[in-house]
Amino acid sequence: MTPVPAGDTARVTLGELYRGFFYAGARGFGGAMPWARRMLVEERRWLTAQEFTDVFSLCNFLPGPNIVNVSVVVGARFAGPRGSVAAFTGLLTVPLAVVLALAALYTRFGHLPGIDALLRGVGAAAAGMVLATGFKMAEPLARTPRVLGFLLGTFAAIALLRWPLVPVLFALAPLSVLAAWFRQE
Amino acid sequence: MALRFTLLSLVAVGGITSVIPEVHRTVVEVHHWVTDAEFTQMFVIARAAPGPNMLVVTLIGWQVAGLPGALVATAAICVPSCTLGYFIARVWDRFRGARWRRAVEAGLAPITVGLVLATGWLVARGVHPGWAAYGVTAAVAALAMFTRVNPIWLFAVAGLLGVLGLV
Numbered sequence: 001m002t003p004v005p006a007g008d009t010a011r012v013t014l015g016e017l018y019r020g021f022f023y024a025g026a027r028g029f030g031g032a033m034p035w036a037r038r039m040l041v042e043e044r045r046w047l048t049a050q051e052f053t054d055v056f057s058l059c060n061f062l063p064g065p066n067i068v069n070v071s072v073v074v075g076a077r078f079a080g081p082r083g084s085v086a087a088f089t090g091l092l093t094v095p096l097a098v099v100l101a102l103a104a105l106y107t108r109f110g111h112l113p114g115i116d117a118l119l120r121g122v123g124a125a126a127a128g129m130v131l132a133t134g135f136k137m138a139e140p141l142a143r144t145p146r147v148l149g150f151l152l153g154t155f156a157a158i159a160l161l162r163w164p165l166v167p168v169l170f171a172l173a174p175l176s177v178l179a180a181w182f183r184q185e
Numbered sequence: 186m187a188l189r190f191t192l193l194s195l196v197a198v199g200g201i202t203s204v205i206p207e208v209h210r211t212v213v214e215v216h217h218w219v220t221d222a223e224f225t226q227m228f229v230i231a232r233a234a235p236g237p238n239m240l241v242v243t244l245i246g247w248q249v250a251g252l253p254g255a256l257v258a259t260a261a262i263c264v265p266s267c268t269l270g271y272f273i274a275r276v277w278d279r280f281r282g283a284r285w286r287r288a289v290e291a292g293l294a295p296i297t298v299g300l301v302l303a304t305g306w307l308v309a310r311g312v313h314p315g316w317a318a319y320g321v322t323a324a325v326a327a328l329a330m331f332t333r334v335n336p337i338w339l340f341a342v343a344g345l346l347g348v349l350g351l352v
Contacts, residue, residue, distance in 0.1 A: 058290070092263075103247040155253045167329050176296055
């Protein structure tokens, strides 16, 4: 495949891809997505904010863990299949090691008092990080009734009504795409 | 278990967080691999640890079958969707600028943002109800949006508040 240049950077080497995603993974407390965004858009400028939202939308639309998809798609864009593998392994190196170490610790110490309370506090912060990512992603979107309607509709269906995800996606995604199609006329 | 997670990998539209209820149903209610309380704690550990949240699956694999279980579970949740994603991304780049592609992107963007916000909402409600906890969530969200403070400090302070019994 022909790598398609993005942003103002045409060439990104395999080593850079590995290192970029290695650090995004290593620093990605509370989910790597905010870090991947910061790395790709703000620090290395491999993608513009709009391109990141597009890639992220594609990766959300694809099945599977979406940050992993981002690494595969961004890697492929700059360096083909080897780029995908470089970005993917970079992303998972540190997290896999850390989470296995934590699992070992948790098996041994998980029932001590205080662990529960610690996780409550950390969980509250994790929720805040996810919300911040969502708000940042909403920034570049057009503020039209169509966009706001589908955004709030999805939020309400999943978060408030607790409807199952798959039917909601199959109902709202085609409608939203259709609405976007006619707005382009 | 590998087969189960392989199937989940392919239906995990919207990221692993959106199939968490289905993972929960499978491993807690159907197969009794882990208890409900263990599942919740694993989810928070995976969220708090660096890296993708899908690592909750690694933890479940670990709980079920040790190190081999952890590796098998991770591969099962990643490889099928990655392979698919790679090939779709190739086609996707070929249609760069096509009208239907712009419509798909413009149409999916608001839905994506809605899902991310819904996940944040559900985590905030699921882990710990209470006004102090919501306050921490709101403060962290604001700090993460308007400053460039390293999230590890936010997590450290929030964890400390938890230990002190304030959250």
